[in-house]
Amino acid sequence: MEKDLKEKCVLYDRECTGCMECEICDLNPDKICDNCGQCLDIKDDAVIKIDKIII
Secondary structure (H helix, E strand, C coil), X not given: CCCCCCCEXXXXXXXXXXXXXXXXXXXCCCCECCCXXXXXXXXXXXXXXXXXXXX
């Protein structure tokens, strides 16, 4: 018997619906996040963990 394991939404308390709202830039809502780091207010060097790459 196969379990139906869906990903959790990172913004809301629910399963992921594929809305892609989590991919929107925090500073410019017309842009997809490109991990530029401007919203993180980075002064020097920092490390960002990437959970997955979607192609």
